Amino acid sequence: MATTAVPASSTTRPVPAPRTRRDPATGRGVVGTLLLYAALLILSVLILAPLLWMLSTSFKTTGDATALPPQWIPPTPTVEGYGRLFADAQAPLLRWLGNSVLVGVLHTVLVLATASAAAYPLARMRFPGRRLIFALVIGTLFVPGFVFLMPNYLIVDGLGWLDSVWALVVPGAASAFGVFFLVQFFQSLPAELEEAALIDGANRWQIFVRVVLPLSRAPLATLGLLSFLGSWNDFLWPLYVLFNPERLTLPAGLATLRGAYATDFPAVMAGAAIASVPVLILFAFVQRFVIAGVARSGLKG
Amino acid sequence: MTAIAAIASRERRTGGAPAPRAGLYPTPRSPHRPRPWTPYVFLAPFVLIFGTFVLVPAVAGLWMSLHNWDFFLPDRPFVGLQNYVDLFTPDALVAQQFWESMRATGLFVVLSVPLLMAIPLGLALLLNQRFRGRTFFRAVFFAPYVLGVSVVGLLWQYLLNGNTGLINGYLAQLGVTEPVPWLTATPWVWVSLVGVTVWWTMGFNSVVYLAGLQNVDEALYDAAKVDGASRWQQFVHVTIPQLRPVILFVLTMTVLASANMFGQSYLLTGGNPSNETRTAIMLIADVGLEQFRMGLAAAMSYLLALLLIVVSALNFLFLRQKES
Numbered sequence: 001m002a003t004t005a006v007p008a009s010s011t012t013r014p015v016p017a018p019r020t021r022r023d024p025a026t027g028r029g030v031v032g033t034l035l036l037y038a039a040l041l042i043l044s045v046l047i048l049a050p051l052l053w054m055l056s057t058s059f060k061t062t063g064d065a066t067a068l069p070p071q072w073i074p075p076t077p078t079v080e081g082y083g084r085l086f087a088d089a090q091a092p093l094l095r096w097l098g099n100s101v102l103v104g105v106l107h108t109v110l111v112l113a114t115a116s117a118a119a120y121p122l123a124r125m126r127f128p129g130r131r132l133i134f135a136l137v138i139g140t141l142f143v144p145g146f147v148f149l150m151p152n153y154l155i156v157d158g159l160g161w162l163d164s165v166w167a168l169v170v171p172g173a174a175s176a177f178g179v180f181f182l183v184q185f186f187q188s189l190p191a192e193l194e195e196a197a198l199i200d201g202a203n204r205w206q207i208f209v210r211v212v213l214p215l216s217r218a219p220l221a222t223l224g225l226l227s228f229l230g231s232w233n234d235f236l237w238p239l240y241v242l243f244n245p246e247r248l249t250l251p252a253g254l255a256t257l258r259g260a261y262a263t264d265f266p267a268v269m270a271g272a273a274i275a276s277v278p279v280l281i282l283f284a285f286v287q288r289f290v291i292a293g294v295a296r297s298g299l300k301g
Numbered sequence: 302m303t304a305i306a307a308i309a310s311r312e313r314r315t316g317g318a319p320a321p322r323a324g325l326y327p328t329p330r331s332p333h334r335p336r337p338w339t340p341y342v343f344l345a346p347f348v349l350i351f352g353t354f355v356l357v358p359a360v361a362g363l364w365m366s367l368h369n370w371d372f373f374l375p376d377r378p379f380v381g382l383q384n385y386v387d388l389f390t391p392d393a394l395v396a397q398q399f400w401e402s403m404r405a406t407g408l409f410v411v412l413s414v415p416l417l418m419a420i421p422l423g424l425a426l427l428l429n430q431r432f433r434g435r436t437f438f439r440a441v442f443f444a445p446y447v448l449g450v451s452v453v454g455l456l457w458q459y460l461l462n463g464n465t466g467l468i469n470g471y472l473a474q475l476g477v478t479e480p481v482p483w484l485t486a487t488p489w490v491w492v493s494l495v496g497v498t499v500w501w502t503m504g505f506n507s508v509v510y511l512a513g514l515q516n517v518d519e520a521l522y523d524a525a526k527v528d529g530a531s532r533w534q535q536f537v538h539v540t541i542p543q544l545r546p547v548i549l550f551v552l553t554m555t556v557l558a559s560a561n562m563f564g565q566s567y568l569l570t571g572g573n574p575s576n577e578t579r580t581a582i583m584l585i586a587d588v589g590l591e592q593f594r595m596g597l598a599a600a601m602s603y604l605l606a607l608l609l610i611v612v613s614a615l616n617f618l619f620l621r622q623k624e625s
Binding site for chain 2: 028033036037039040043044046047048050051053054057065066068069070110113114115117118120121122125127130133136137140142143144145146147148149150151152153154155170171172173174176179204208229232233235236239240250251252254255257258265268269271272275276279280283284287288290291294295296297
């Protein structure tokens with residue numbers, strides 16, 4: 001390959017390099033760039049093709065959905081699959097979507113409020129019991145969640161929360177990870193700002209709300225995002241604590257389609273499309289933010 | 302004493318203590334002396350939820366596992382360690398079911414974790430190059446993760462359908478006359494479960510790796526280049542050691558996630574063929590929340606948790622050791 005013959009130091013000379021050689025900005029040759037884009041393109045097709053197939057099938061007739069060879073463009077486009085789904089009182093998809101959003105938002109707000117309020121004294125105050133509470137929080141970081149499944153079912157039942165949003169919003173809201181993550185961040189903040197506010201006569205609550213929280217937007221966003229994604233994707237728990245079709249979240253609801261529409265692929269794919277298209281559109285707008293949040297979770301842990 | 306001097310002297314006094322960072326203890330003259338109950342007010346909401354849904358259940362679960370606890374029966378007699386003994390009695394049906402499900406979970410961990418460690422690392426290295434459209438591709442690779450397991454399950458159940466699926470449709474065009482039983486027979490079920498999981502979550506792991514890669518000091522690569530290190534040598538001697546903490550994090554998270562696998566089996570194979578892909582979590586949910594033999598299910602969860610904690614600790618120690 002011609003490109004490999006060029007010594008790397010050639011880029012330091014001001015002589016304009018021939019266009020077929022290495023790009024000084026990336027240190028890659030043309031062949032390298034082509035290979036890179038080829039790899040990216042193949043991977044993107046592997047990711048996106050199943051999603052396009054889902055959309056395409058949702059607009060097909062039942063016959064076309066299973067026709068061979070596979071047809072990417074529906075031969076006789078129709079919205080009958082969507083129609084069958086919307087006519088079914090057992091499958092109120094928009095209701096499920098709404099429930100999922102409601103549960104996700106309430107859960108996230110509760111996680112952020114409780115974790116930040118708990119992390120603040122753990123990071124900044126001295127009081128009896130501080131070590132014990134912190135040790136318990138750290139200890140549960142390593143305990144897998146399914147251990148709590150059976151007793152929590154009984155507790156939720158005892159509270160009368162079975163088949164209600166509260167069963168999904170509250171039990172998982174005590175985020176040991178969130179407290180640990182925020183304690184680390186709060187301790188990294190310079191204490192002087194809070195000192196100054198204290199001397200100005202602010203009380204602890206005012207300092208927390210007006211000084212600490214505004215400085216913590218990035219970690220709060222990360223925690224909020226991970227909480228929302230966790231709640232949005234939660235599958236097992238809603239499957240067992242919700243019963244009424246009206247109350248299901250999207251993941252639990254979609255699972256019921258599998259049995260009810262076993263061979264009606266356009267209807268099932270219509271359901272999957274309704275569940276994913278709004279999310280994907282939202283993701284397209286906030287993807288930088290989402291990805292930055294996920295990235296930060298690893299650096300801290 | 303000025304406020305700054307006060308801060309400085311307190312900084313010195315509390316020094317490197319792990320606990321609350323210096324500073325915030327008001328001077329005698331400051332207008333707000335901390336009221337002794339202030340920290341507890343801040344902690345109360347968290348502690349209430351944490352106590353009710355984490356601490357109490359941790360103990361209650363153990364208590365339940367020592368009883369013949371059936372949701373619908375008024376009597377829940379104390380049986381001591383009988384539930385655990387049953388799980389270790391080779392002839393008992395529950396023991397056979399439990400260890401078969403543990404085998405399924407173990408197999409899934411062993412098959413999926415190496416791929417979920419290696420493929421996302423490759424992807425992250427690719428995305429760490431400088432090129433146009435990087436943000437776009439990064440978003441595309443992450444996209445399946447936001448769909449959630451239910452959409453992923455429905456979608457792939459259709460794509461992998463033995464008779465009418467897209468995958469077998471294309472294989473038929475390539476001359477594979479016998480339809481591959483992706484969702485109904487071993488070993489294909491494992492290929493499907495692992496493949497779908499990789500498709501679904503590889504973007505998540507790559508993003509975590511990518512953040513680690515971007516934190517590696519460029520100067521280290523420059524130094525390696527000066528020493529004449531090849532690309533591969535740079536990868537082995539700079540990238541991997543620098544990434545070690547991130548690799549440990551991803552490994553721990555991935556092992557736990559794979560050991561918790563539930564949705565993929567539930568939606569794609571239903572645990573079939575003959576319960577071979579019924580994972581431990583699936584069995585625990587079935588025994589505890591379908592059949593309501595909750596004491597037995599609690600015993601199963603404690604055994605699985607114990608095993609996972611041991612595995613995580615070994616992971617941690619092993620990678621620590623290699624580091625030193």
